[in-house]
Amino acid sequence: MITLGNISKNYNGLRVVDNVSLEIGENVIYGLIGKSGAGKSTLIRMMSLLESLDTGEIYYDNCRVDNLEREKLSRCRRQLGMIFQHFNLFSSRNVFGNVAYPLEIVGKDKETIKKRVSELLKMVELSDKFDYPISKLSGGQKQRVAIARALANHPKFLFCDEATSALDPQTTKSVLRLIKSIRDKIGLTVVIITHQMEVVKEICDYVSIIDNGKIVENGTVKEVVGFPHTKIAREFISTLDTLEKNALQTITSGSATCRLHFDSESVTKPILSYLIRNYQLDVNILSGAIRTVNKEPLGELVLKFIGSATELNRGIAHLESVGVTVEVLDD
Amino acid sequence: MIDTLQMLIEPTLSTIYMTVGSTIFSLILGFPLGVLLCVTSPGNLIPMSMLNSGLGRFINILRAFPFIILMILIFPLSHLIVGTSIGTAAAIVPLSVAAAPFVARIIEGALKEVNPELILAAKAMGSSRRQIIFKVMIPEAYPTLINGITLTIINIIGYSAMAGAIGGGGLGDLAIRYGYQRFRTDIMLGAVLIIVVIVELTQFLGNKISNNIMQQRGL
Incomplete structure (x- = not known):
């Protein structure tokens, strides 16, 4: 378990991380999503003890770790693994040497190292490439070597700093699946920093949205994707489908454009046809999507309602009464 | 002809001896300084700005000295270490001291x-x-380090020719005494030719080692 208590960090008078408190449970995959410059990279570097705090406290399993001396800090870091956007593998070592590095620095003997490295390479399906130089690997293979290296000393936590941002969508998926399967197999708390909602949707259990150094929204992925409260959360979710933003802007007044969020129960019901039959409303569908989050369907529809104000309000009230969250985008 | 060749053998060996010795000692002195210069620089592993700028200034002063002056200034030190301030072994002291700050900067870079x-x-x-x-x-820095060390060795070969001027022996000494002062053009040409060959050989070996490392890394 990782606990952050009101941590803050300033750079040149700018507050990059602002009073963040967070609890990340055991064996959870936790996503931290934000735009570039939102402070998420600094946040993960603070969590992984690479960056000092200005204020606040960090605990690993109820043990305070933000105020350790150098020796203890090095030792403490050995319970965490980290992977990076640009992999950060050592070009002076081949695949085997890279995975062996964390074992060497803790003083493991040659036999143990050999055994553990081959175990790890098998796990990331790169056993046949053990003697390859790093530069001869593809991006996905490099990240898999980095994962093997990060897990060498049986860490409790894996920090992923934009680990899939330099990879194509296909490779991203396979790397994420690998991380998830490792979590399921050996048990691991994973913290993922990303700017891609797809990553969060693909493997995270929980997500926090970060804006201007603050956590603005928190919850299970299902909650945040299904029922976003803040504008920035909605922006991230809307990147999931190809909603034509221009279409929204040309809608004239006298009608209402709404985004409807259906949960797994209401998504299967013929709510819209009931609405049209019982209220004096016309409906124009602007965009729609049904996504699967953690194997449960969640629906989203952007509609333009045309009708009198009273009918509109009655209609929206009806929708909310049957469990649909309605968000009015404009009037 | 045979006479000329015979005259070249000993100075050649002296030059090699001076170069190898000075390279080793300048690395022993300069390598740790270079590492220290790098890791204490701002934002690096162990930032210590006072030590870093002090060390930087000291190295700059040492590098600014003309070699011939440095050599004379270092006579007492050579005498203390080698027991004499003249000869090939004694020349290694000023050569090492002169090359060490250069090595430090190369390693730092x-x-x-x-x-x-x-x-x-x-x-x-x-x-x-x-x-x-x-x-x-x-x-990680091996290929660049090897290139830097090659450069250092070639510099030392050049300096060693100057060391000859104050009785250090070697090919530079030979070229001046016989070639220049006694008009023995054949000996001067021979000495210069051998220096060129040694420099070429050093560069070739340095490149080869550095390229081999790069190749191993698939770069």
């Missing part, structure tokens, strides 16, 4: 080229500072 993200990754894995320097920074 090579280590600074190492991607800081790699150092971050090593830190995140719980490496100690010593492990980061010796297991990450230095190995």
